[in-house]
Amino acid sequence: MFHTPDYYHNTSMRLSEVLDDIAVNENMVMKRRRAALLKETIDTITHRADGKQVTVYHLGSRSEGTTTQRLKSDIDILCSDNDNIVIQDWSEWTPGKHNHLMIQNETTPGYCLLQELRDDAPLPVPHEMGNYFVKDTSGRILCTNTIIDAAVFEGEQRQGPSAASAKPGFLASDAVIAFPCISWPKSSRAWLHQQEINIWPTAEMKRYATTTKCFVVGVGSKVSENAAFEWRISTSLAERCLMFNLNLTQIRCYILMKIILKTYINVENLDNESYISSFMCKTVLFYCIASKPTSVWKECNILNCLSFCIQTLKRCILEGNCPHFFDHENNLMAGKISTVVKRQLLERMSNLIPCNGILLFGIQIDNLGERLQIKLNMINEVHHDICQPNEYNMDITAGLSIFTVVDISRNHYELIHSTKDKSLEMKLKILLHILLHLTRYYRDGDKLEKTACRLLAPLYCTSIGSLIASQNIQINRTVSPQALTWLEAGQDSDVASSRLKQASIMYCTGDMERVAFILSHIEEQYNTEVTEPVCGCYNFHHTSFKRGFGQLCCQYDEAEVKYIAALCVRFFPAEVNCVPHELQYEMFRSTREDLLHRGGRDNDWMDCAVVDSLPYLYFLQYKAYGNLQRPEEQQQALNKLMWVFRKECNLGHRETALNLLGQCMEQENRPVDALQYYMLSLRHRERNNAAKIHICMCLANTIS
Structure with missing residues (x-):
């Protein structure tokens, strides 16, 4: 393959050990993939339950397992709008769908135009139908890619084909709206049938690729005069198929390419723009794998493999051409690299060849350079912030687990929130329809779909029970057997939140003995050394994870994490009669001025009463024991409520818990302490905070 210096073998083995230490190993790659596949299944099932013909795919490095903890890869989401389909010829026209005829654009390979067709017959639309359509010189009505602007939410920005959002402390996310193709585009179809002497991709991989969908996404070519109504052809699912068939050395090479890119190439003095994308690196890797024997790609040879990939990338920059792996006519670098930038890139690439240990020593991402020097006995002192392998694994696994639980909570919230203007009867009808939908998926679905349904269903059962109970309490301050049956069915949602809703409902009926019994059981289940509070209302940033939580996450699979996670307790306005009056204030937290500062749809949860499970547990205990004339246990509950603020760093609704604590202090006739807690609450959330009401009342x- 190449002339191999003697030290390359040893450096390659030590480099492989370093990558294993930072969780680039088979176990963690598979964990990342399973988490991403489960999340896209949860998202898809939720959309379908809401009546939307959308299929969600989580793509890119996070779903492939080709990232590291400090590389901070974006979250790439593709939402396939299945009501809009793209056909290659008239025979594929489908009634009941919005059909678009693909017109391949020979001047810009990899892109196409979409001609609008009638919904009632396989015929062209004769005239424009709005701002998102134009007539070309041939009289065809074309759909412009600016139609995606209508789907960009507040707080997001249009970046190419996607609605991108990035907030301080969080990973950036790109949500791409795409139209599925009925069959593969002709330009890419040639790749499937071409006979090559290379053994990769294998015939089996190509056969599987033919079963995956292609898409078009709304963005034009940088070198096109007609960019406003061009659509890029995406073969992302076939690319994922190839990525899922890479061996560990090939995955590690790809990750190292991205790390080197971020460290040495895409840095500030190139106009703060990433001219070489990770997708280009992936494409280069595909070509390198296809051109070299499988026997080359092993851990003792990783430095040589990496050098070959870097050399190939440099050649692409030199020629100004990085051909798409499935459509060789599509140059991924077209229009992206000027002569000046090209010269700068080539100069930097020259410094990377040969790709040896010295180059890697300078990499700070995941302390890779320092770790490699330690492995090679070049330095003895270990830097204080270098995580041990088990810490890396726990941190990543815990993050993936939180990622899953948050998604369950958010999907549940979005569906319930969508019914806010409906009557109670209609709300219940919609929720029952959703549960019927989940039952069908569970009965007929695959393993991932069954897991998703098991995680989602209990939350909807609790919501149905709570809505019925709220109506019962309003009428006669009792709870019907029907409501109790639904509440019992939903108790398995997580460690505490659904049971706390049941306890809250019993509190509002005045059944304090039952409340105390339920809360006692919850407290037994809630291990404060292990259970992690999880907030899915907004982008709450976990500062750290409990060690016990991380250890159990490494042992559990994704479906079992609910036994060690506690969602926040969320009451929608229609459930107001299930909420103690102290918590009801949270539904009225926003003044008219505050509403102007909410920041869009991400803060719609503020219309609800929401509190973290652990402080709500102790608050309800305080109230119940007070009503039962058990002062000693009441004071213990109050002490535990105060303890939560000192020990629990991941409370998503700390200001709400402080407001509850302040009201407890008022009940204790300690108004000075109450005011201090209300002021502390305001420091956590300056606006849209019921603390202002409590301060005035106090x-x-x-x-008086």
């Missing part, structure tokens, strides 16, 4: 009561 001062008024004190004066």
Whole structure:
């Protein structure tokens, strides 16, 4: 393959050990993939339950397992709008769908035009139908890619084909709206049938690739005069198929390419723009794998493999051409690299060849350079912030687990929130329809779909029970057997939240003995050394994870994480009668001025009463024991509620819990302490905070 210096073998083996230490190993790659596949299944099932013909795919490095903890790869989401289909010829026209005829654009390979067709017959649309359609010189009505602007939410930006969002402390996400193709585009179809002497991709991989969908996404070529109504052809599912068939050395080479790219190539003085994308690196890797024997790609040879990939990337830059792996006519670098930038890139690439240990020593991402020097006995002192392998594994696994639980919570919230203007009867009808939908998926679905349904269903059972109970309490301050049956069915949602809703409902009926019994059981299940609070209301950033939680996440699979996670307890306005009056204030947290500062749809949860499970557990205990005339246990509950703020760093609704604690202090006739807690609450959330109401009421009561 190449002339191999003697030290390459040893450096390659030590480099492989370093990558294993930072969780680039088969176990963690598979964990990342399973988490991403489960999340896309949960998202798809939720959309379908809501009546939307959308299929969600989580693509890119996070779903492939080709990233590291510090590389901070984006979250790439492709939402296939299945009501809009793209056909290659008239025979594929489908009634009941919005059909678009693909017109391959020979001047810009990899892109196409979409001609609008009638919904009632396989015929062209004769005239424009709005701002998103134009007539070309041939009289065809074309769909412009600016139609995606209508789907970009507040707080997101249009970046190419996607609605991108990035907030401080969180990973960036790109959500791409795509139209599925009925069959593979002709330009890419040639790859499937071409006879090559290379053994990769294998015939089996190609056969599988033919079963995957292709898409078009709304973005034009940088070198096209007609970019506004061009659509890029995406073969992302076939690419994922190839990535899922890479061996560990090939995955590690790809990750190292991205790390080197971020460290040495895409840095500030190139106009802050990433001219060489990770997708180009992936394409280069595909060509390198296809051109070299499988026996080359092993851990003792990783440095040589990496050098070959870097050399191939440099050749692409030199020629100004990086051909798409499935459509060789599509140059991924077209229009992206000027002569000046090309010269700068080539200069930097020259410094990377030969790709040896010295180059890698300078990499700070995941402390890779320092770790490699330690492995090679070049330095003895270990830097204080270098995580041990088990810490890396726990941190990543815990993050993936939180990722799954948050998604369950958010999907449940979005569906319930969508019914906010419906009558109670209609709300219940919609929720029952959703549960019927989940039952069908569970009965007929694959393993991932069954897991997704088991995770989602209990939350909807609890919501149905709570809505019925709220109506019962309003009428006669009792809870019907029907409501209790639904609440019992939903108890398995997580460690505490659904049971706390049941306890809250019993509290509002005045059944304090039952409340105390339920809360006692919850407290037994809630291990404060292990259970992690999880908030799915907004982008809450976990500062760290409990060690016990991380250890159990490494042992559990994704479906079992609910036994060690506690969702926040969420009451929608229609459930107001299930909420103690102290918590009801949270539904009215926003003044007219505050509403102007909410920041869009991400803060719609503020219309609800939401509190973290653990402080709500102790608050309800305080209230129940007070009503039962058990002062000693009541004081213990109050002490535990105060303890939560000192020990629990991941409370998503800390300001709400502080407001509850303040009201407890008022009940204890300690108004000064109450005011201190309300002020502390305001420091956590300055606007849209019910603490303002409590401060006014506390001062008024004190004066009177």
